Amino acid sequence: MAYPTFYAGQRLTASLMASTLPLTVIKAADESITSSTTIQDDNHLTLAVAANATYLLEGTLFYDGAFNAGHLKATFSLPAGATIFWAINAPATGGTAAYASDANTTGNLVAGTYGTGGAKTTASILGTVTTAGTAGNLLLRWAQNASNATATTIYAKSWLRLLRTA
Known part of the structure; x- marks a missing residue:
């Protein structure tokens, strides 16, 4: 379905208005990865995208793992021909109070961990997604950056949102 164009005097229907709403997914359960650097699909953070569309991407990951x-x-899986330019704003690796803001079009972005059992660490995600002629899913994929026996966990209530702009 093409992104709607609104005209003066046009009758606004529920389906027309619904087609302009943001797509949002909220993680339903905690998910952990232990002793593995192999990227895997997140069990919850998936959104359907239309063909030939442009979206603004935003989200927040609540996570933790062993200190430093x-x-x-993390990375994203996209439909064939789709492109993404995104950033993850989160603590840097290295165990200091540094903050990383990395942007990428392909490959993985890395965020530091600052321990478990206390306040969760947050990573903010911002970006743009442009699909080509194939509809499909935008899917968060992630793992530990360095294998560690203490689990890296992304917690329930983490979320992603897409706002279609074209």
Whole structure:
């Protein structure tokens, strides 16, 4: 379905208005990865995207892992021909108070971990997604950046949102 164009005097229907709403997914359960750097699909953070569309991407990951070990690396899976430019704003690796803001079009971005059992660490995601002629899913994929016996966990209530702009 093409992104709607509104005209003066046009009758606004529920389906027309619904087609302009943001797409949002909220993670339903905690998910952990232990001793693995192999990227895997997140069990919850998936959104359907239309063909030939442009979206603004935003989200927040609530996560933790062993202090200055394991860390979190993330990427997205997209439909064939789609492109993404995104950033993850989160603590840097290295165990200091540094903050990383990395942007990428392909590959993984990394966020540091600052321990478990206390306040969760947050990673903010911002970006743009442009699809080509194939509809499909935008899917968060992630793992530990360095294998560690203490789990890296992304917690329930983490979320992603897409706002279609074209």
